[in-house]
Amino acid sequence: MSFCSDIKTELTDIKVSRCCVQALTYGLLLFGRAFGAQKISMQSENEAVTKLYSALIKKNYDVDVKITVGESKNTTYKAEIADEIDRLKILASVDFGMVEGKISHEFFNRACCEAAFVRGAFLACGQMSDPAKSYRVDFPVKNEALAQELRDILARHSVAANISTRGKGFVVYIKRSEMIINLLALIGASARSLELIETTIIKEVNNKTNRVFNCDGANINKTIEASMKQRKAIEYLIKREMLSSLPEELIAAARLRLKYPEASLKELCKNSPETITVSGLNHRLKKIIEIYEEIK
Numbered sequence: 001m002s003f004c005s006d007i008k009t010e011l012t013d014i015k016v017s018r019c020c021v022q023a024l025t026y027g028l029l030l031f032g033r034a035f036g037a038q039k040i041s042m043q044s045e046n047e048a049v050t051k052l053y054s055a056l057i058k059k060n061y062d063v064d065v066k067i068t069v070g071e072s073k074n075t076t077y078k079a080e081i082a083d084e085i086d087r088l089k090i091l092a093s094v095d096f097g098m099v100e101g102k103i104s105h106e107f108f109n110r111a112c113c114e115a116a117f118v119r120g121a122f123l124a125c126g127q128m129s130d131p132a133k134s135y136r137v138d139f140p141v142k143n144e145a146l147a148q149e150l151r152d153i154l155a156r157h158s159v160a161a162n163i164s165t166r167g168k169g170f171v172v173y174i175k176r177s178e179m180i181i182n183l184l185a186l187i188g189a190s191a192r193s194l195e196l197i198e199t200t201i202i203k204e205v206n207n208k209t210n211r212v213f214n215c216d217g218a219n220i221n222k223t224i225e226a227s228m229k230q231r232k233a234i235e236y237l238i239k240r241e242m243l244s245s246l247p248e249e250l251i252a253a254a255r256l257r258l259k260y261p262e263a264s265l266k267e268l269c270k271n272s273p274e275t276i277t278v279s280g281l282n283h284r285l286k287k288i289i290e291i292y293e294e295i296k
């Protein structure tokens with residue numbers, strides 16, 4: 001399984017809030033292979049994605065979804081709505097005016113629903129390269145209006161994306177690591193998002209730490225030493241998928257530390273989105289290390 005497919009499988013496991021179900025389904029439909037009166041279908045190498053697509057459509061619209069498995073170079077799973085009446089039933093339910101490429105906002109009750117919609121879009125058409133090799137996420141779409149609307153929705157959630165053409169279609173793409181971090185957090189892959197913050201930053205810190213070693217022998221800056229200890233604990237918790245189950249204030253402290261690996265506590269407090277004192281933050285980071293030491 002590819003890196004991208006692994007993430008998709010994880011995303012299909014997320015429990016969906018009732019308010020988000022329709023937005024998620026809509027994202028899957030709209031960014032699937034086809035969404036119109038002639039054809040509604042999606043194709044994926046990931047079986048879990050195809051099953052989710054099919055299950056959500058059956059549940060929301062009470063129609064039959066036909067799944068076929070193709071064996072060419074890779075196994076592909078195709079789901080389609082074979083019956084025309086069923087297709088019209090689905091199309092009629094979205095305020096879509098049959099004009100392809102317009103996103104109806106009627107399912108976006110809250111910010112969480114918009115995030116679920118983007119998750120659906122990513123599951124249906126998203127491609128992500130392994131960050132160990134390169135930073136790149138693509139959403140290939142057929143028409144420009146849809147590409148622009150997706151880009152605008154992403155922008156509202158702090159994910160800056162660009163659009164380029166590809167063949168007859170368009171690609172909404174993201175190339176900056178910090179934007180991919182934001183996207184992963186948005187679509188619910190928080191552990192992956194934290195992992196990526198860490199890999200990005202460790203690369204930088206390693207470079208800088210080497211420089212410190214070079215200038216000043218073994219006299220490592222105390223701040224970096226403390227930070228390394230904290231990050232080691234955070235990394236351990238992420239790998240065991242335990243970080244996300246900690247109290248919100250500890251997750252926030254962990255994020256802050258990963259984002260600013262070299263900062264002193266005072267600098268971290270300055271960069272914190274919420275107001276926090278040095279001793280408060282110190283206490284939280286110590287708590288993370290304690291938890292790590294307990295379970296290690």
Ligand SMILES: [Zn+2]
Binds near residue numbers: 017019113
């Ligand atoms: Zn919602």
